[in-house]
Amino acid sequence: MKLTVAQAVTRFLAAQHSERDGAERAFFGGVFGIFGHGNVAGLGQALAVHADLPYYLARNEQAMVHTAAAYARASNRLATLACTTSIGPGATNLVTGAAGATINRLPVLLLPGDIFATRAAGPVLQELEDPRSYDVSVNDTLRPVSRYWDRINRPEQLPSALLAAMRVLTDPVETGAVTLALPQDVQAEAFDWTEELFARRVWAVPRPRPEETTLRRAVALLRGSARPLIIAGGGVIYSEATEALAAFAEQYGIPVGETQAGKGSLPYGHPLAAGAVGATGSTAANALARDADLIIGIGTRYSDFTTASRTLFAPGTPFLNLNIAAFDAAKLTGLQLVADARTGLAELHEACSGWSGTTAEYRSRVAELVRRWDDTVEAAYSLGTVTTDSGPFRAELPPLPMQNSPLPQTAVIGAVNAAAGEDGVVVCAAGSMPGDLHKLWRPSGPGCYHVEYGYSCMGYEIAGGLGVKLADPSREVFVLVGDGSYLMMAQELVTAVADGIKIIVVLVDNSGFASIGRLSESVGARRLGTSYGYRGSGAYDGGPLPVDLAANAASLGASVIRAETLEELRKALTAAREATVPTVVYVRTDPSVDSPSSEAWWDVPIAEGSELRAAYDAAKQNQLPAV
Structure with missing residues (x-):
């Protein structure tokens, strides 16, 4: 030819x-x-x-x-x-x-x-x-x-x-x-x-099975543990192993913490779903990780955020690593169970037959930790107001006592989570938003949570939203993007408009870089270059810039809705769901309001000689060695 x-x-x-x-x-x-x-x-x-x-x-x-x-x-x-x-x-x-x-x-x-x-x-x-x-x-x-x-x-x-x-x-x-x-x-x-x-x-696309000798050793580790914790990574989602994970966790009473890529491995409300783990995790999952006598990593590459820069686990804690890639299974000197996540879980489940699993006391502790964190999330979503349940996603939330603008970012996330419901997908990438989403988002199941955090690439959000929508047009796609990322790569809105790809972009404007601003302050860099403004007597402290990002989005062909109060945001999200064209919901947020603490650490070196260095050196003492 x-x-x-x-x-x-x-x-x-x-x-x-x-x-x-x-x-x-x-x-x-x-x-x-x-x-x-x-x-x-x-x-x-x-x-x-x-x-x-x-x-x-x-x-x-x-x-x-x-x-x-x-x-x-x-x-x-x-x-x-x-x-x-x-x-x-x-x-x-x-x-x-x-x-x-x-x-x-x-x-x-x-x-x-x-x-x-x-x-x-x-x-x-x-x-x-x-x-x-x-x-x-x-x-x-x-x-x-x-x-x-x-x-x-x-x-x-x-x-x-x-x-x-x-x-x-x-x-x-x-x-x-x-x-x-x-x-x-x-x-x-x-x-x-x-x-x-x-x-x-x-x-x-193969599903490799675990090697028999290693499987027997894995079963021995499990049977000898009293406080095991599963860390579910992206491999659980990619191998479509969520049902196998739920069956295994339920049979043996093992709580599940989730990485960024693994979020949604268990749905919100599952009694063994401990939530996010690591530097951007929940206090529930992190408390369980610190006290665990066995960490079972499934499909995770153990990034520094997942391990809180190797400070999350007690010295000597054993690891059982089920991963299709031997490279990842070998991390943290764990037992390497090299296999497809779904196949490996099924065989591990069967091989553990006869084991009674964890005690009722341990399962009660898991439930109490999860309940406390859920209360914390609810307070962050609603600023302490009492909610009216409407299914597990609280789709109907009462008005805030404070209706002024700008809103806390946590309240914006809560409103989007409610609007997304069970068929929505949230897409995000860099800045403070991924960390807040990892902590606070209540997932309906696999595929509902799409946060690029391996590379944490600003500008991924809108382009990524297009890919998610093209892969499954039946789902509503909610792109959460900050003003910093938006200014780096907003032009794919034009692609969405030209091809009729309906995505909902929630454009969160905090006039700068929230997460790096906080990090900058914590390491002694005095928030240099983290806020948008005219150059004044100092670095960009000469007043706000006359930049209208909502008008910019409209100029690219998107339908735009401005929201100031939480009630306006909820109405805007409802209208965006009903729309048939790419829609941008513009909302301003207050960068000074932080999300609840994960009570975990992340290793960012602080200049020697700085008055902040002592706290950094103290935290380093808890860091596990690399081998």
Whole structure:
């Protein structure tokens, strides 16, 4: 079959499918792209003429990678999007998004244009011209953030590269960003391909079983524990192991704390759901972690936020790590139960048969800790007012005694949580909001909570919301974004408007950076550069800027609703749910009002000689060694 390299790429991608547990689905939901001279005559022509895959026009190259990563996460890594750019700044704009995808172990395919393979026209526009080698281009910046990277200098190289890309993208252990750099002359070159390259291909996503000897050791650890705690990570969600987790926890009375990626592993209201764990966790889960005589990590990579920078656990606490990736299972010198989360939990559950589990006294303590934290959350949501229950999400909340503006951020989260109900998905990424959401959000179940915190990338929010909505159009998507992140990457609102992708963006304006402002103050940096204002006698203390973010959102084509009081916010969220177009709800918040404390620590070094250093040194004494 005679096709150009670019046409062969799109034809191949359209024929790829994933399969797990007998269910098959198309692996690529489409291609996001911005065209320039490096890809317009190749992939641009292929997508226009052959239309093998849906094409979406993005407004920023970094943003479209965020969209693809969010799509992959919302699809439990069984599907993704491809992204194409020209050579030059379009290609280097991919780096941040690629890093986020790889850090979060999410499959995305990057197809940047590249310089001429023949070098006939060199140096071409935007060529790096590295004096060490003519084979280096700006696309080489994508090597360290890609799980697989290749440059296709000849058509004959394409089949093996495409197959290698799919091997990595569909491997739950190795997955991340994959880059195939496509020289612009090669993209347009025709070749006679075999029909087999474009045959329908199904990539089976495996569920590895645990090794028998290690499984027996895991059972011995469990049977010997009296105060075990499960830490559920993203692997629980991706492997669709939430039912297996609930069955295991209920049978043996083991409470469950959740990481950012694992939030929603148990729904709010489950008697063993202890809530978020770690530096942004609940006091319930953190108290259980400190007192635990066994930590069972399931599908978690144990980030510093999850472990409170290795200060959350008592010295000598044993770890049982069930993870599909041996790299993560080996952390914290735990027993390495390398397996798929769902398969591993099922076999662990069966192997523990006959064990009575935890005592009634321990389960009562869990319930009491959870109840206290729930009261704390309720107070943060309602500023101490009494609520009227309307199901587990308290969809009908009474007016606040204080109706002035700006509102506390915690009250905004409570209102959005109520509006989201059981079918809503909250999307967020960086700043103070992810920490507050991790502590306070009451999840309805898996898939309702989508916070990018592996890379904590400002600007992910709106682009990520697009990916979540494209992956499951039936769910309402609530994007919570602060003014700092909004100003970094708001332009994908235009993409939402152009493609009729209905998302609800809650734009929270606190005139600066709330979390970094607090952190800055706590480390002696005096909130330098953390608030928006005119430059005055000091650093930007000359009064507020006349920036109207709501007007900006309206200028990008979104429907905008302004809310000042909590009652107005609730009405605005109701109207946004009823809308059929992308809607922005603008609300101002008070950055001086913090969320409830997690009673956990996070390691951010403080300058030696500072009066604040003593407290930091004292906290470091509780930090477990790295080995």
